Amino acid sequence: MSRTGARERWRRRAERPLETSAAIQKDMAQTMSKTILVTGSSGLIGSEAVEHFDRKGHQVHGIDNNMRQEFFGAPGDTTWNLDRLRRSTKSFTHHHLDIRDRVALETLFRAQSFDLIVHCAAQPSHDKARDIPILDFEVNALGTVNLLEATRLHCPEAVFVFLSTNKVYGDAPNEIPLKELETRWEYARPEDYDGIDENCRIDRTLHSLFGASKASADLMAQEYGRYFGMKIGVFRGGCLTGPSHSGVELHGFLSYLVKVALSGAAYTVFGYKGKQVRDNIHSYDVVRAIEEFEASPRPGQVYNLGGGRENSISMLEAIAKIEHIIGKKLNWNYVDENRKGDHICYISNLARFRSHYPNWSVTISLDEILRQIIGNQRDRLPAQNAGGSKRV
Numbered sequence: 001m002s003r004t005g006a007r008e009r010w011r012r013r014a015e016r017p018l019e020t021s022a023a024i025q026k027d028m029a030q031t032m033s034k035t036i037l038v039t040g041s042s043g044l045i046g047s048e049a050v051e052h053f054d055r056k057g058h059q060v061h062g063i064d065n066n067m068r069q070e071f072f073g074a075p076g077d078t079t080w081n082l083d084r085l086r087r088s089t090k091s092f093t094h095h096h097l098d099i100r101d102r103v104a105l106e107t108l109f110r111a112q113s114f115d116l117i118v119h120c121a122a123q124p125s126h127d128k129a130r131d132i133p134i135l136d137f138e139v140n141a142l143g144t145v146n147l148l149e150a151t152r153l154h155c156p157e158a159v160f161v162f163l164s165t166n167k168v169y170g171d172a173p174n175e176i177p178l179k180e181l182e183t184r185w186e187y188a189r190p191e192d193y194d195g196i197d198e199n200c201r202i203d204r205t206l207h208s209l210f211g212a213s214k215a216s217a218d219l220m221a222q223e224y225g226r227y228f229g230m231k232i233g234v235f236r237g238g239c240l241t242g243p244s245h246s247g248v249e250l251h252g253f254l255s256y257l258v259k260v261a262l263s264g265a266a267y268t269v270f271g272y273k274g275k276q277v278r279d280n281i282h283s284y285d286v287v288r289a290i291e292e293f294e295a296s297p298r299p300g301q302v303y304n305l306g307g308g309r310e311n312s313i314s315m316l317e318a319i320a321k322i323e324h325i326i327g328k329k330l331n332w333n334y335v336d337e338n339r340k341g342d343h344i345c346y347i348s349n350l351a352r353f354r355s356h357y358p359n360w361s362v363t364i365s366l367d368e369i370l371r372q373i374i375g376n377q378r379d380r381l382p383a384q385n386a387g388g389s390k391r392v
């Protein structure tokens with residue numbers, strides 16, 4: 001039902017004198033209900049978005065073909081999360097569909113109009129892209145254009161949020177002067193204290209193929225916002241995390257670190273003396289940011305989105321913190337070679353998002369994030385195939 005049609009129906013019903021309050025409430029709920037499409041709905045951010053918008057009474061459609069398993073093998077299998085969503089939601093429809101498949105997308109968009117599209121499906125790993133450059137580009141760049149174009153043709157008034165990444169900046173953030181502290185690298189100049197903002201350049205840097213495919217999608221999403229005036233927001237994520245991550249060696253830093261710590265397997269830290277810094281944001285706070293943008297969209301706008309300084313942590317600090325929480329030493333070793341193009345110290349500057357959306361804030365602390373991940377991993381550990389090393 002269109003929103004205008006629903007509003008008119010609600011007005012007519014409300015005018016009838018004998019209407020019961022229960023019926024009116026039901027109609028109000030229908031009036032407010034939106035139809036939302038979430039891609040990558042079995043993944044970390046996608047599943048959080050599905051649950052959140054379902055709880056709010058919206059009709060939620062999810063697209064996911066469990067390609068995370070194809071990228072990362074059995075530990076990347078997201079079936080457990082889809083099963084969980086099926087149990088926990090009221091109005092969720094799952095579509096086992098590939099975002100590279102333009103015809104299938106066309107069929108879906110012809111059958112169903114959407115008010116909000118949350119695009120999370122991706123090949124998400126920096127390192128993995130090196131082995132599968134064509135597949136990485138097809139999923140990340142072309143898959144995004146397929147969705148943008150389907151939206152333009154079938155529901156151009158919809159709000160569209162694209163989950164981009166801080167890897168679009170390539171290694172440019174490493175040019176900022178740093179000082180070495182006991183357990184972490186730190187920005188040397190006071191003006192850099194709050195981290196990297198959206199003015200950081202995205203070209204003439206080393207991205208990794210993943211960073212380049214996401215930068216292509218990031219630019220196309222901006223273009224659909226600016227050129228066509230569509231309500232598109234681009235969120236460049238720091239480390240997005242939470243208990244619903246199917247953490248694997250090549251993606252999902254905290255989730256995988258916890259998995260290895262609990263299983264007793266070995267963990268390898270690569271380069272920068274283990275003092276590399278990441279800012280971590282819980283998937284709930286990401287979805288809250290999407291919700292704020294949806295309520296008041298700014299076409300073509302770009303935002304850095306991470307946990308900010310308060311939720312930043314270095315590799316050494318993360319190991320110590322996890323050891324403390326689980327009461328057990330982690331079996332880890334160090335290789336003195338950093339990953340190509342890896343960030344040394346990356347903290348998302350959240351000033352732009354905060355100024356445009358003052359109702360939003362980071363609500364879940366790093367300690368709470370870790371507690372939730374540990375609780376979830378403890379429950380799931382027997383079913384998992386943990387082990388190996390991890391590059392952050």
Ligand SMILES: NC(=O)c1ccc[n+]([C@@H]2O[C@H](COP(=O)([O-])OP(=O)(O)OC[C@H]3O[C@@H](n4cnc5c(N)ncnc54)[C@H](O)[C@@H]3O)[C@@H](O)[C@H]2O)c1
Binds near residue numbers: 068099123
């Ligand atoms: N997690 C992070 O640290 C992080 C950081 C920065 C940016 N991001 C971006 O945020 C988004 C969500 O990340 P996430 O951590 O939830 O990833 P995720 O891997 O947990 O979820 C992505 C989902 O997309 C699905 N998928 C992959 N290819 C598909 C295809 N062709 N068709 C349909 N479904 C497909 C996967 O099966 C998976 O369930 C991604 O775009 C990612 O690049 C994530």
